[in-house]
Amino acid sequence: MAKARGTDGSLLSSLPWTLASLALALLPHILFLPAWITAAFLGCGIWRYLIEQRRAALPSAWLRAPLALLCFLGVYFVYGTISGVGPGSALLAIMASLKLLEARKRRDQFVLLFIAIFLVMAALLREQYLWSLPYLLAALLFITTAWIRISAKPSESVHRSFATGARLLLYAAPLAIAMWVFFPRIATPFWAIPIDMSSGVSGLGDTMSPGDISSLSLSNAVAFRVRFESAVPAPRERYWRGLVMHHFNGRTWSGSDPSVGLRAARQVEVRGEPVKYQVTMEPTHQQWVYALDMPYRWTLERTFMGRQQELARVFPIDQRIAYEIESYTDYRAEAQLNRFANAAYVALPEGSNPRTVELAQQMRSAAGSDGAYIDALLAKFHNEEFYYTLQPPPLGSNPVDRFLFESQRGFCEHYASAFGVMMRAVDIPARIVLGYQGGELNPVGDYMIVRQSDAHAWVEVWFEGRGWVRVDPTAAVAPERIELGIASSLFDGIGMEWGLAAPSLLLHQLQLSWDALNAGWNDWVLGYGPDKQNDFMRMLGMDDPSWRKMMLTLVTMVIGLILLVSAGLTIRYRPPVRDRAAILYQRFVRKTGIDIGIGEAPDAFASRVGDASRCGANTINDITDTYLEARYGSTDPAALQRLEEQVGTMR
């Protein structure tokens, strides 16, 4: 038993490379995996290497089996499931660690390399950055080197294994590129497996409770990028619609429902020219699809407009997606509201925020009309001591009362919430829209960046016949944002360019260039989907691209490239053409009428043939000498010439 577990050091030449491949494959997962898994892998790797180095015995099954059980239970305990990229990569790491402890034969390492490949793929599913491509190529180089070393003789130099692996990868590259370009992309997945949710993407919440948040952290992370085909809308038009909330319980707004899908044309009438643009959106793990207020036509599959004109996809956006949209800034949404809807949009919980309700009713009767009332309210925010701050004090019960009459400090959510309540208090239907406002034009790539820090909340008010009208109470307060430091205050500014806040113009320029590079990468590599592929095929001259045509091109190209590789290998591996002297010598041997033995030296042959030949020993010896001179002696072409003549005249 102990003998079967013994090692003999035969893995020493390949094991370090197998371990390095696994480590490289695991590297992008480390931040997402529980620390004990990384520690287990490192421990097992070092342990296994020391075992091989000392030719010790592998741990017994009695030790491995409980260890395996413990690890698998650990994964289940941490994740509560075993499907998805997170638990999947954890399981792969565990499997690799345990397999290491029982890998005795050379070929057991193949399993480890397969695990490494799956880990690399899991890393790519989790995140796709600009460096992901170099990372993936580096991982492949390590894996192929390890692979070559597994079957190479132990004394083979690392340099040679690496060169062999790299050469094979180089041959495979054109095949890979051809397949990548021409393999038909499909738009919808076959099945949905949750991609890891812990990757920490910030986005908008599904609810809004302004009183609960005492500090809004602003992230510079990109929410989405926009490339306009038509004219770029003016800053005051840059409202990116997200979700819409109609239900208010006195503290919290909620009630956006993406489940009811309708077509935009049934809810919205549009006028004027559309704004045409393309959005590349970062994953949010939510269903909301952001679009300029008000979206009308879009290319994204299985995406519908909700009952409150919020755009949502049927399944969450777990990956970066790109879509084309047409929006109209001049629109009329829901000209008519039925009784039940109207009641829902004016509902306020009984007895909450009483002072706000009282103030609203006073102001409404003083104003005389709904329009005048709204103007008066905005003027109140503008003229009175209301401050814009990202660090508002927490508000207790009746947060709207506390905000309007006591703190008078807040950010967009506070103003939107207060404004909404003031509308509802006098039976004007109102709702809150969460989305983004603004966006920075990047001159480097000629597109607009919308960041998480551009997140914004505003109000929509409904008028009979006019439908929903956008009102942004924060805009009324914005000019007086004096409590803020200049850098952070500008993040949420209306129409202010983020660039002014950057510490240095040069640094900002670099950031913009880097972002442009990323955007191009996202557009052309990561976002190479059905539409882009269609465009590209047309660019290549394929009319009316279909998956059949692309498959045909793909197969043709792959076969052509394989033939090319094969031809290249044939040339590389062919034996050298025999030189003229050897051919002449062969003719001479035939003319003697005597067979030459395999490996028989010309001298030996000459002395054996000697006088037996018709032409005599002298001729034989002469020709043999000339041949040796021509083939092995000087590089003088005269010798070859002489041989030619001698063999020619020989009878």
Added chain:
Amino acid sequence: MSSIRWPYPNVAGIVRNIASIAPRTRAAAASRVKNWARKRQGVDPDHIQLTAGRTYILPTGVGFIYGLMSFAMLLGSMNYNNNLSFVLTFFLIGLGFVAMHQCQRNIVCLEVSFAGVEPVFAGQAAQFRIAVTNHSKNPRFRIRLYVDATVSDIHDLEPGESQVFVIPVASDRRGWVRLERFGIRTLFPFELFRSWAWLHMDIRGLIYPKPLEVVAEPPATQIALGHRQHDARGEEDFAGLRRFIVGDSPRNVAWKAYARSGQLLSKQFAGADTSSQWFDFNAFDGDDVEVRLSTLARWIVDADRTREDYGLKMPGEDIPPSHGEAHRHRCLEALALFGLGDDRG
């Protein structure tokens, strides 16, 4: 309970039946394929350069798993529409194609030639020596020769390098042992594919009859023919060293030389013979032919070991008394081929 009949077919039994048929079918198919290749290629000369047309290739088990893995990764990439994982998947698929061609090219254009086989006694394995030469400018990796399940060592061949591969072939009977078919194969580069070529050279090795273990002394009726070249004291003059061959006495092995060079050498002596005798095939009564041959083989080996002169009388052929390696071989060959109606190759 037992009266209730299981209404479904006996799946386990069917699977077992199929499984039991499978190895037989496989063996039958394999031999058919081999015969087809033999017919197609004909008999090869002793010296041949492998062409692409006679090089076959199939995926290995690892190759099948690799294919399945690539397919699974393709489905995954399609499902997530993840372009980077497409890159990884297509690289792996491309690598598979490249590995296939590289694997075949790794043995094509190699020169294979027969490099002889030492005669052995029945029961020992004949060591067929096959030289493989790489005339191209690129190294060839992990080449191995094989006959059925018997394999040679694995060698890499640098440009211009020649390596001798040894294939042991077991032989129970005296006479010729033929190596009708042997293969050359490689798994390089990734062990995803196995590429091989079959060679059908007309090569054979001589098998001497197995010397009987226990045997009577040679009949004392033999006449000394006066080949004695030295005085009666039997003083032996050391004449030199030669390569150890099976059957040499351990007493004559030059152990000091072995310790120095690691090579087994036998001491040769001149004038060691003290008597000459004839071993006569017809001097036995009643014994079976094979027993006679084995007995004669034993006597020859022993006589050679004690450096006596000996002659061999076979029906139709007399080999006059002499000694030395060539003589020993001549006598043993006569025994090996006796009655086989075969020419002496």
